[in-house]
Amino acid sequence: MFLTRLALINFRNYTHLELELPPGAIVLRGDNAQGKTNLLEAVFFLATTRATFTRAERQVMNWQALQEDPFPYTRLEGCVQRSKGIFRVDITLLPTENGQIHKEMRLNGVKKRALDVVGQLNAVLFLPEDIVLVTGAPVLRRRYLDITLCQINPAYCRALSSYNQVLLQRNALLKQLAERRRGEDQLAYWDHQLAEHGAVLIATRYEAIYQLDQLARERYRTLSGDGECLRLSYAPSFDPENRPVIDYQRPLHLEDLWPERPASLPVPEVAQAFLQRLERTRREEIARGMTVSGPHRDDMHFLVDGVDMTLYGSRGQQRSTALALKLAEMDLMSRVTGETPVLLLDDVMSELDARRREHVMSAVQGVQQLIITTTDWNDFAPEFLAGAHRLQVVAGRITQVAHE
Ligand SMILES: Nc1ncnc2c1ncn2[C@@H]1O[C@H](COP(=O)(O)OP(=O)(O)O)[C@@H](O)[C@H]1O
Ligand SMILES: [Mg+2]
Structure with missing residues (x-):
């Protein structure tokens, strides 16, 4: 399966994002603290309706929106292509009086319980x-x-x-x-x-x-x-x-x-x-x-x-x-x-030696969609980059990088 589209409003440092995504390998490059991890986290959130096992849900709402908007909210939306067809998941987060978060989830625009949304999109982060x-x-x-x-x-x-x-x-x-x-x-x-x-x-x-x-x-x-x-x-x-x-x-x-x-x-x-x-x-x-x-x-x-x-x-x-x-x-x-889940690899290359890098890259060849982040294009072999969809993130804004 793969994501064809991702839209975010006030998710961490993404105040407004609309992104079309192809199947295959997608490399997201950015300097530190620009939003690489945040993007992967957003996809994972759509898959599981929650934060990862190490992170707190409350912190995903854009803090500026929380402080300045009269009615702050966070929205994540994804379009997913699976073998059984295309569908759309969206999740809206609203702060409540007691500092908690109220979550609303929809599948193709119809309100659902978390139980019915989890696993519609599968992702491994x-x-x-x-x-x-x-x-x-x-x-x-x-x-x-x-x-x-x-x-x-x-x-x-x-x-x-x-x-x-x-x-x-x-x-x-x-x-x-x-x-x-x-x-x-x-x-x-x-x-x-x-x-x-x-x-x-x-x-x-x-x-x-x-x-x-x-x-x-x-x-x-x-x-x-x-x-x-x-x-x-x-x-x-x-x-x-x-x-x-x-x-x-x-x-x-x-x-x-x-x-x-x-x-x-x-x-x-x-x-x-x-x-x-x-x-x-x-x-x-x-x-x-x-x-x-x-x-x-x-x-x-x-x-x-x-x-x-x-x-x-x-x-x-x-x-x-x-x-x-x-x-x-x-x-x-x-x-x-x-079906293969969407694979989200955050900054794995920097931590691995050359042999392990190679193993990781060959291990992921079978997945239908891979989103992998890096600070340095040179972490990847030129052949791999040539076949990949390349994105660049700066301060929560993503642009596509053309192949020269
Ligand atoms: N709730 C939030 N609202 C606004 N900005 C946030 C929020 N949470 C994190 N950030 C900002 O996101 C940036 C970190 O993004 P991250 O995706 O972790 O960077 P990296 O590209 O290094 O992976 C930091 O600048 C941080 O201040
Ligand atoms: Mg990071």
């Missing part, structure tokens, strides 16, 4: 800061998984939103019970709800990581080129398989730990096991006034030759891991949707 996926806290990896899976799996998206609501209610009840020890009979209802929605999250994450593990292993092999092996491992807070706890502080052999893994887990059985666990830990949960295990506490691990990259990775290994994961995500999306 790689930012240099994505290295925190590997180095950062578990919450970032969960948010990453959620955003990725919501793009390709509407049932996951629904389960996630229900799970989060149920979790809030259940925690409130547990807290109450901790204080006044009445109403324990209500817990059974919330346990069932939590187990039902939680099981969808666990099984979907399990299956996705199972596939990402294979895809990222392949991507990492070509990226690193020195025979290192990347493995992904799901670390569910509640493990339906009841495996012994794994110590990631020392080098591991995944093959030894679990030689034959099923590709997927049956949701009803996971739900059943989760429910039993909740019943077993009821006393503890009431005493602590909170839900102690479940997908809201999940994590995942990246192992290179059995060594946990979050704990022990070198900067270069961590960067390659994050990039391999993003390329694997692209592969997974293509597999699930039957």
Whole structure:
């Protein structure tokens, strides 16, 4: 699939942008702080209806408009060509009294819920800061998984939103019970709800990581080129398989730990096991006034030759891991949707050595549309540039660069 048109009003430093886009490779060049990252972020926002896993939604509204316009708003609009036809997505952001943002989404001009808009356009975004996926806290990896899976799996998206609501209610009840020890009979209802929605999250994450593990292993092999092996491992807070706890502080052999893994887990059985666990830990949960295990506490691990990259990775290994994961995500999306997502690569070339650059460029040849940013045209081979659509950005204004 590919974007044919992008229009922005008051999105970060783009006060007014209208851009026609061709399929194929698009290179956006600009000096620092001109709007390269912002443009990619806008496309990602259209795909996911939200900011990336590291960024805050409120900050995308142009601050000058917020201060000076009597009725400030931000609008993003994209036209997308997919195999099933052309459609238009638009998202409008309005500030509310309490400093939050109100979002309105439309598909072909018809108002929709976020659930129905997410994943209409599929995009994979790689930012240099994505290295925190590997180095950062578990919450970032969960948010990453959620955003990725919501793009390709509407049932996951629904389960996630229900799970989060149920979790809030259940925690409130547990807290109450901790204080006044009445109403324990209500817990059974919330346990069932939590187990039902939680099981969808666990099984979907399990299956996705199972596939990402294979895809990222392949991507990492070509990226690193020195025979290192990347493995992904799901670390569910509640493990339906009841495996012994794994110590990631020392080098591991995944093959030894679990030689034959099923590709997927049956949701009803996971739900059943989760429910039993909740019943077993009821006393503890009431005493602590909170839900102690479940997908809201999940994590995942990246192992290179059995060594946990979050704990022990070198900067270069961590960067390659994050990039391999993003390329694997692209592969997974293509597999699930039957079309390549729009690939958005922010400033990747500057961080990579010549061999890795080459690998990245050959890795992206199959995508229908790639938008890649740079500060320097010379980051790219002349043959690549000759075939690319070239854009230049200065202070939120984009112009097309002719081929000489
Ligand atoms: N909400 C906002 N309103 C206006 N300008 C913004 C907003 N957020 C970021 N900017 C501006 O956008 C510019 C950074 O754009 P960015 O796309 O990150 O640059 P780069 O080209 O280096 O990737 C900075 O000048 C910053 O001040
Ligand atoms: Mg940037």
